[in-house]
Structures are given as C-alpha cells and as structure tokens.
Amino acid sequence: MRTPNKDTSLGLGLAAFFGAVLLFVIPRAVVIPSSAVVPSLRPDFWPSILCGVLVLLGLGLAAGSLSGPARPAPESGCGGCAPAPGSDPAPGPTRPARPGRAAPACVAALLAAYAWTLEAAGMIIPSALAFTALALLYGERRPGVLAVVAVGLPVGLYLFFTQVANVPMPAGDLLAGLLAGAQD
Known part of the structure; x- marks a missing residue:
C-alpha cells in the first residue's frame, strides 16, 4: 500500500464534491x-x-492511487532528461508526441x-469519425482499440438512449436514406 498523494486527494475531493451535488x-x-x-424522463435523472x-x-x-506497487524512481536525478554526455541510452519505448499548440484549434474545428x-449524417457516423480524429490527435496508435471504441461507443450509446x-x-438523413434504399 502506498502513501496518499495528490491523486488520493483529488479523487476524494471529486467524490465529496459530486456527492454533495x-x-x-x-x-x-x-x-x-x-x-x-x-x-x-425526469429532469433530475441524468x-x-x-x-x-x-x-x-x-x-x-x-x-487506485493507494493500491498497487509504488512507481519506480527515475534512474537519474533529473526525472527523464537527456542522458549524460558519453553515456549510451538504452533503447526503449518512446512516448507518443504530445499535441502541439494547434491542438485546441483543431479540437474546436472538429467539434x-x-x-x-x-443533422445530415445522424449521431453514429460523425461520432465515430470525431472520436477517431480526436484519438489520433492525442496520440492513440493502436488501430484495433481505436476501431472497436470508435464504432462501439457511438453505437452503444445510440442503442442505450433509443432502446x-x-x-x-x-438518425440523420444520410443513414435514413441508406436504410430506406436497402429496404426497397
């Protein structure tokens, strides 16, 4: 068991705040x-x-912040900065690049x-495309996970809310037109 840290405080604070609400x-x-x-359908339900x-x-x-093993300390005192001159850095996994300064503008344009x-395409298709674009923008590179979540989340939410x-x-005019054309 680890000692409380800022995630513990944040989690308990969020739980207390939303519990009070x-x-x-x-x-x-x-x-x-x-x-x-x-x-x-009551206004307080959702x-x-x-x-x-x-x-x-x-x-x-x-x-989660209290359980599990403690995070290992960085090998050098700099917390992940460049290796010392003359040392041979061990190859390892690299972190995905963070979105640049244009990311907020990209998110606003995407939304x-x-x-x-x-209205034209309904909820499912634009939601899948928007999720995919946002996930790629923020560094997701696993196509299997991306495909399952990008399709499953909008379809699941659509079915939950409608059924x-x-x-x-x-449903959108595009999807309604495709479904009507398939029934003819």
Whole structure:
C-alpha cells in the first residue's frame, strides 16, 4: 500500500464534491413536475446518474492511487532528461508526441464540423469519425482499440438512449436514406 498523494486527494475531493451535488444541490435545485412518471424522463435523472458516476470515478481514482506497487524512481536525478554526455541510452519505448499548440484549434474545428454534420449524417457516423480524429490527435496508435471504441461507443450509446432510455437520437438523413434504399 502506498502513501496518499495528490491523486488520493483529488479523487476524494471529486467524490465529496459530486456527492454533495447529488445529495444536496440536485434535490433542491431541480424542479420535478408531477406529470413526470417515467424516471428516465425526469429532469433530475441524468444529472443524478452523472454525479453518481463521477463519485464512483473519484473513489476509484483515490483507491487506485493507494493500491498497487509504488512507481519506480527515475534512474537519474533529473526525472527523464537527456542522458549524460558519453553515456549510451538504452533503447526503449518512446512516448507518443504530445499535441502541439494547434491542438485546441483543431479540437474546436472538429467539434464545429461534428455539430454541423449531426443533422445530415445522424449521431453514429460523425461520432465515430470525431472520436477517431480526436484519438489520433492525442496520440492513440493502436488501430484495433481505436476501431472497436470508435464504432462501439457511438453505437452503444445510440442503442442505450433509443432502446433503454427512450430518448430519440438523430438518425440523420444520410443513414435514413441508406436504410430506406436497402429496404426497397
């Protein structure tokens, strides 16, 4: 077991904050009409679900920071700086390059294009493409993981909201046209 660190404090702080929002803010701040009988259509349902998930994630972060082996100390006192002159650095895995200064502009442009295409293409196709672009922008290089998550996440969310929560999601004119053409 490791000693508490900043991840422990952050996790417990997030759990406490979102727990307080869940227990005190949402019940007092969200007005629930008497006509709302389906729980998933009540205005407090999704904020409560989100706060509950964030409480669990905060507790998970705190627990993860306390369990497991301690991280090994860097071999040199510089914490990963260039090797000393004359030494032969051991080849090893390299970290993916971090996005440059243009990354926020790329994300903003990507989100604008995503919002613009939702009506025509629906939720699934633009979400898969946007996720793929963001993952590549931030260094994901495993094509198998990328393909599974880029397709599975939008399809799973679409099916959850349309089939379980009974919340209509945009199918898009493009997908509706493809489905109508396939039925002819």
